[in-house]
Amino acid sequence: MASQRVGLHHPRVRQVLSLARNGAADDDLFVAEGVWAHELLARAGTLVETFLWCPDVCRSDRVRDCAERMSAMAEKAYEISPKVLARLTTRARPDGLISVARLPRWDAAQVPIDESSLVLVVDGIEYAGNLGTLIRTADACHADCLLVTSRQVRLTHPRVFVASRGTVLTTPIVEFPGSAQAAEWLESRGFEIFLADPEAALTYRACGFRPGPTAVVVGSEGRGLPPQWYDRKVTAVSIPMLGTADSLNVSVSAAILLYEARAAKAGW
Numbered sequence: 015m016a017s018q019r020v021g022l023h024h025p026r027v028r029q030v031l032s033l034a035r036n037g038a039a040d041d042d043l044f045v046a047e048g049v050w051a052h053e054l055l056a057r058a059g060t061l062v063e064t065f066l067w068c069p070d071v072c073r074s075d076r077v078r079d080c081a082e083r084m085s086a087m088a089e090k091a092y093e094i095s096p097k098v099l100a101r102l103t104t105r106a107r108p109d110g111l112i113s114v115a116r117l118p119r120w121d122a123a124q125v126p127i128d129e130s131s132l133v134l135v136v137d138g139i140e141y142a143g144n145l146g147t148l149i150r151t152a153d154a155c156h157a158d159c160l161l162v163t164s165r166q167v168r169l170t171h172p173r174v175f176v177a178s179r180g181t182v183l184t185t186p187i188v189e190f191p192g193s194a195q196a197a198e199w200l201e202s203r204g205f206e207i208f209l210a211d212p213e214a215a216l217t218y219r220a221c222g223f224r225p226g227p228t229a230v231v232v233g234s235e236g237r238g239l240p241p242q243w244y245d246r247k248v249t250a251v252s253i254p255m256l257g258t259a260d261s262l263n264v265s266v267s268a269a270i271l272l273y274e275a276r277a278a279k280a281g282w
Contacts, residue, residue, distance in 0.1 A: 017067070017085060019093040022101060026064045026090060029114055030102050033170075044170035046113045047103065049080050054180035055087075056080070061116040062088040068099040068110035077109045084113065104172070117169060120186045125159045127203050127227055130279050134268055135161040135200070135231040137193055137239055142167045146177025147265035148232070149185050153178075155272035159186035161229075163196045164240070193242040205229040207248040209239055210271060212261045214250035218271055221251045223278035230271045232264050 020027060033045050043063070046055055055062055065088035067081045085091040094102075094112075102112055134152045139145045145167055152160045167174070175182055190196040200207055205227040208218075231248075233239035244250070253262060253270055261267070276282075 017091045017093050019095065020098075021095070022098050024092070026092060026114070027066065027094065027098060027102070029064065030066065030112060033114065034102070034104075034172075041168060041170060042116050042119065043114055044117060044175060045172065046115050046175065047105065047108070047111065049077050049109050049111055051175070051180065052080050052084050052111050052113060054183060055113065055115055056083050058180070058183040060118070060183050062113050063090065063116060064088060064114040065091040066094050066102070066112045067091065068094050068096055068108075070096050071099065071108060071110040073109060077111065081111060084111065088113065117182065120159065120188050122188045122199055125186055125188060127158065129226055131158045131205075131227040132272065132275055132279065133157055133159055133161060133200070133205065133227070133229045134272060135163065135196055135229055136233075136264075136268075137196070137231060137243070138164040138166055138234040138237065139264065140166045140234055140236065142171040142173035143177045144235070144264055145169070145171075146174040146182065148268055149174070149178040149187070150181050151265055151269045151272060153181040153185050155269070155276050157185075157272060159188055161188050161190060161196050161199070163190045163193050165189060166234075193240050197243065197246050200229050201246070203227060207231060207243075207246065208271065208275075209243055209248050209250045210253075210264075210267050211239065211250040212252055212255070214252040216249065216251050218251045218253055218274055221249055223275045225279070228275050228279070230268060230275060232268045232271075235261070235264050
């Protein structure tokens with residue numbers, strides 16, 4: 015696994031620093047670090063533009079094997095020194111693997127829709143950790159895709175990758191600029207739309223998820239859903255709060271509603 019050793023001023027190394035500081039213009043590129051993340055990249059067949067590897071800190075055969083796979087898979091692969099690694103890493107004990115990879119992009123026309131389809135819509139989500147957990151939740155419930163509207167945080171944020179447990183690489187994610195466009199797409203495909211609303215009188219157990227395409231819409235924890243959703247033919251549902259808190263974390267709410275919908279569709 016012979017590769018050129020490069021320093022801190024090499025353009026590919028500087029690109030990692032730029033992405034880490036949110037300074038890169040390309041919204042599809044993200045930084046992956048560590049053997050766990052790189053094994054996910056390999057399994058998903060993700061496009062890896064740059065692979066940086068520091069053999070001086072290698073501690074296991076697993077890391078060495080992963081480095082060999084990534085060197086063969088990446089468009090460009092370079093060795094770096096421990097000093098350069100220290101400038102790039104976010105870990106106390108790094109294993110020496112860092113890549114710049116490209117998130118897959120999905121078009122709405124690519125998503126197959128049928129009577130069993132289940133879609134999660136996230137509108138105006140503000141925190142990267144929440145967005146990542148919502149992606150992981152959509153994957154766990156076997157949602158056909160995740161619709162993102164009025165996005166407030168980039169999908170390539172490191173916390174999105176970590177919180178999603180890498181499912182951001184494999185979950186179909188379709189972006190719309192606003193609520194109206196997402197709602198129109200859902201309506202044109204015959205979706206029944208359910209809004210997560212803590213103030214709704216109808217609870218999620220009583221709403222009666224029916225056969226046919228189903229969409230669950232969750233919004234910002236601070237602002238809730240924008241009023242445009244309520245101008246549509248939708249059903250607002252709540253999750254009963256039995257303690258002193260007035261709402262759940264948005265990803266917990268999404269999980270409850272998605273699993274209830276999936277159970278109704280699958281006849282659990």
